[in-house]
Amino acid sequence: MRELTVLDRSVLDRTPAVCCSPLAATGMSDEDAETTAAVFKALADPGRVRIMNLLANADAPVCVCDLTPELGLSQPTVSFHLKKLVQAGLLEREQRGVWAFYSMNREVLERLGTIFELEGARGGGRT
Amino acid sequence: MRELTVLDRSVLDRTPAVCCSPLAATGMSDEDAETTAAVFKALADPGRVRIMNLLANADAPVCVCDLTPELGLSQPTVSFHLKKLVQAGLLEREQRGVWAFYSMNREVLERLGTIFELEGARGGGRT
Numbered sequence: 001m002r003e004l005t006v007l008d009r010s011v012l013d014r015t016p017a018v019c020c021s022p023l024a025a026t027g028m029s030d031e032d033a034e035t036t037a038a039v040f041k042a043l044a045d046p047g048r049v050r051i052m053n054l055l056a057n058a059d060a061p062v063c064v065c066d067l068t069p070e071l072g073l074s075q076p077t078v079s080f081h082l083k084k085l086v087q088a089g090l091l092e093r094e095q096r097g098v099w100a101f102y103s104m105n106r107e108v109l110e111r112l113g114t115i116f117e118l119e120g121a122r123g124g125g126r127t
Numbered sequence: 128m129r130e131l132t133v134l135d136r137s138v139l140d141r142t143p144a145v146c147c148s149p150l151a152a153t154g155m156s157d158e159d160a161e162t163t164a165a166v167f168k169a170l171a172d173p174g175r176v177r178i179m180n181l182l183a184n185a186d187a188p189v190c191v192c193d194l195t196p197e198l199g200l201s202q203p204t205v206s207f208h209l210k211k212l213v214q215a216g217l218l219e220r221e222q223r224g225v226w227a228f229y230s231m232n233r234e235v236l237e238r239l240g241t242i243f244e245l246e247g248a249r250g251g252g253r254t
Contacts, residue, residue, distance in 0.1 A: 023176065023236075024183035033173040033180065041171035046160040049150065049167075053160065056151035056245060106245060109150075113243040116236050118183060 022114045039112065042088035047073055048081045052090065052104065061094055061101035147238065151245045166239065169215035174200055175208045179217065179231065188221055188228035 020039055021032040043049060050071055055062060068078045082102055085091040089108050094101045147166055148159040170176060177198055182189060195205045209229055212218040216235050221228045 021180075023179045025180065026184060028177065028180045030173065030177075033176040037171055037173045037176045040167045040176075044164055044168035044171045046157065046164045049160040049163045050155065050157075052150045053148075053152065053155045056149075057153060104245075109243050109245055113240070116240040116242070118231075118233060118236055 020112055020115055022117050024118045036115065039088055039090070042084050042090060045081065047071060047077065048085055051078075051081055051085060051102075055091065055102060055104045056109075058103070061092075061103040063096075063099045063101050065099055067102070147242055149241045149244050163242065166215055166217070169211050169217060172208065174198060174204065175212055178205075178208055178212060178229075182218065182229060182231045183236075185230070188219075188230040190223075190226045190228050192226055194229070 020036045021028050023036070025032070043052070051067065054067065054070060064075075064078065064082065067082075068075050071078055073081075082091065082093070082100075086093050086102075090105055091102050092105050094103070147163045148155050150163070152159070170179070178194065181194065181197060191202075191205065191209065194209075195202050198205055200208075209218065209220070209227075213220050213229075217232055218229050219232050221230070
């Protein structure tokens with residue numbers, strides 16, 4: 001069994017992989033490292049980066065039917081990427097009739113913004 | 128020719144995969160998406176996240192001989208992870224006698240800190 005003690009269930013339901021401790025956090029546990037790595041893994045594909053980019057610039061949820069032609073990828077590929085991004089908690093999915101609409105989970109993105117922060121890691125040692 | 132206007136040459140020489148456009152950047156090119164995904168891929172492993180964490184909290188370059196016992200991974204595994212992180216431009220490697228010492232490329236980390244920023248992407252539409 002994999003350990004997932006870092007997550008509580010209510011978060012797990014929506015955002016299984018989203019945590020995340022800053023890379024510079026003191027006392028990072030193995031579980032923190034695994035959840036942080038899982039988010040990076042979800043984003044480790046150019047198609048997914050482009051999906052995130054398109055949705056970051058959208059004012060409203062975007063239909064999968066509009067994403068697919070924009071990306072120049074096949075519909076199954078786009079659906080696969082979207083599924084992985086939703087599973088990682090980075091996107092939110094909403095069903096409207098026959099189509100699914102996707103939007104960025106901005107709260108999660110803001111939290112991820114702290115990942116690369118180094119302030120405080122060395123007591124103000126930055127130049 | 129690939130577009131690499133986001134990089135200046137001096138950085139490019141040392142940091143082949145490090146760019147990076149914010150996910151919310153307008154006009155992200157396919158090449159931008161690829162280089163951004165490459166950085167995420169380099170970090171998409173718990174061992175590498177832990178290496179980054181250890182080095183973020185170090186005041187000086189750390190010997191590979193000290194990293195290996197700290198991580199509880201085999202020496203070849205640690206060396207493989209370190210190589211990938213250096214190739215991505217995230218770490219710097221320095222040979223001192225028989226040992227290699229590693230430190231975080233803080234300039235690159237600071238740049239990566241902008242990846243998840245959403246400000247400006249929608250003209251102040253955040254709540």
